[in-house]
Amino acid sequence: MKNTQSHIALDTKNLCVGYTVKKQQNCIAKDINFTLFKGELASIVGVNGIGKSTLLRTLGNIQPGLSGTIQLHNRALEQHSIMELASEISVVLTEPIASKNLTVWELIGLGRQPYTNWIGTLTQKDKEKIKDAIDMVQITNLTYKKCYELSDGQLQRVMIARALAQDTQLIMLDEPTSHLDLYHKVQILKLLKTITQQTNKTILFTTHEIEIAIQLCDKILLLEKNQNTFGSPHELIQKKSFENLFPADTITFDSQTATFRVNKK
Numbered sequence: 361m362k363n364t365q366s367h368i369a370l371d372t373k374n375l376c377v378g379y380t381v382k383k384q385q386n387c388i389a390k391d392i393n394f395t396l397f398k399g400e401l402a403s404i405v406g407v408n409g410i411g412k413s414t415l416l417r418t419l420g421n422i423q424p425g426l427s428g429t430i431q432l433h434n435r436a437l438e439q440h441s442i443m444e445l446a447s448e449i450s451v452v453l454t455e456p457i458a459s460k461n462l463t464v465w466e467l468i469g470l471g472r473q474p475y476t477n478w479i480g481t482l483t484q485k486d487k488e489k490i491k492d493a494i495d496m497v498q499i500t501n502l503t504y505k506k507c508y509e510l511s512d513g514q515l516q517r518v519m520i521a522r523a524l525a526q527d528t529q530l531i532m533l534d535e536p537t538s539h540l541d542l543y544h545k546v547q548i549l550k551l552l553k554t555i556t557q558q559t560n561k562t563i564l565f566t567t568h569e570i571e572i573a574i575q576l577c578d579k580i581l582l583l584e585k586n587q588n589t590f591g592s593p594h595e596l597i598q599k600k601s602f603e604n605l606f607p608a609d610t611i612t613f614d615s616q617t618a619t620f621r622v623n624k625k
């Protein structure tokens with residue numbers, strides 16, 4: 361968010377995320393304006409290097425904004441304590457976890473840190489939240505496995521369960537389907553959809569899986585160099601937003617099937 365006057369308002373109690381960036385020169389993301397509501401599944405898409413992860417990480421307070429402000433409940437994000445933020449927003453990143461020696465149960469238990477005492481003692485309520493998270497992502501059979509024993513797809517489920525155990529209104533994930541095959545990509549994104557439907561939580565994730573996002577997401581934010589578009593997949597298709605995403609001599613978008621076609625010539 362360099363050289364911009366950006367203002368982002370997060371309100372996890374009512375409207376979930378409102379984000380505006382005023383148009384300025386030398387900024388990748390321009391004129392962003394989006395609002396997410398409870399129970400919505402939303403994705404941030406765009407070509408490599410357009411700023412998807414930067415936006416997500418900035419919203420999640422993982423990295424400082426290049427300029428502008430982010431407010432959570434009318435207070436600057438950085439004015440909230442880490443524990444306050446952790447009870448409002450959970451973030452799942454792509455970086456490999458340092459704690460792979462933990463069991464699945466222990467790792468998911470870390471999601472309860474905002475609520476436990478200083479030595480991390482889990483109460484009955486904490487244990488129930490962990491169990492509920494495990495049930496929701498369907499990994500009961502993995503509960504006592506070490507995280508280093510898991511496949512990438514299983515580990516992603518564990519990370520989602522940790523975010524669920526953290527029990528925040530907003531869950532953000534950076535590229536949750538990287539390293540997964542098509543089947544497992546679809547499984548993870550369908551799981552995110554189910555979570556929004558069953559818990560009324562809001563999930564925002566970055567992805568390169570535009571075709572799957574079109575099929576599953578309630579809202580899509582398409583980041584582009586000169587403009588950004590936000591809306592339902594249907595609205596974006598109507599606006600022909602995907603048609604110039606890639607060079608037309610190589611890849612075209614078929615709005616009838618909502619798929620990208622490779623130009624073989």
Ligand SMILES: Nc1ncnc2c1ncn2[C@@H]1O[C@H](COP(=O)(O)OP(=O)(O)OP(=O)(O)O)[C@@H](O)[C@H]1O
Pocket residue numbers: 361362386387388389406407408409410411412413414415426
């Ligand atoms: N709004 C911005 N203004 C200026 N620079 C930005 C902005 N957003 C991102 N950048 C810079 O652009 C580079 C690419 O950003 P980022 O990794 O977020 O892109 P991405 O879309 O997630 O890429 P990929 O799809 O390859 O993962 C980074 O160096 C980042 O610091």
